[in-house]
Amino acid sequence: MIIGAPHTVSATPTVLTSGSNSTTPCRALSLRLDSGAAGRVYFGDSNLTGASDAFGFIEPGESFGYSSFLPASGMRPNEVYIVGEAGDTLYWVGWVS
Numbered sequence: 001m002i003i004g005a006p007h008t009v010s011a012t013p014t015v016l017t018s019g020s021n022s023t024t025p026c027r028a029l030s031l032r033l034d035s036g037a038a039g040r041v042y043f044g045d046s047n048l049t050g051a052s053d054a055f056g057f058i059e060p061g062e063s064f065g066y067s068s069f070l071p072a073s074g075m076r077p078n079e080v081y082i083v084g085e086a087g088d089t090l091y092w093v094g095w096v097s
Contacts, residue, residue, distance in 0.1 A: 003077075004093030009041055013048045013083040016092055022078035026094030028067045029075050031082075034089040035061035041084030048081040058090075 003021040007014075015022070016031075033041050042054035043064070051057070058064050068074035075094075082090060 001096045007090045009084040009088040011086040013081045015078050016080040017077045023076050025074045027074045027097045028095040030065045030093050032063035032091045033058045033060050037088040039085035043082055
C-alpha cells in the first residue's frame with residue numbers, strides 16, 4: 001500500500017502529517033520539495049528547531065528517501081518534522097509493507 005500527501009511548509013517546525021495514516025510504519029519514505037519553492041526545507045525529529053539541529057535538508061526540486069529493510073518497521077510520518085519557508089509545498093509518499 002502507498003500513502004502520502006502534500007504538506008504545506010511552515011516557518012515553525014510541524015509534524016509531516018497527523019492524518020489517519022500518520023502512525024503507519026513505512027518501509028520506504030520519500031520527501032520531495034516543489035521545484036518552485038522559495039527555499040530549502042529542513043527535516044528532523046521532535047527536537048527540530050531549524051538548520052542547526054536538522055537531520056538534513058532538501059533544496060527546491062530535490063528529494064530525500066529513507067528505506068528500512070525489515071517488514072512492519074520503519075519511519076512513521078508523525079515522527080518527521082519539517083521547517084522552512086512558510087507556504088512552500090513538500091510532497092511525501094510512503095510504502096507500507
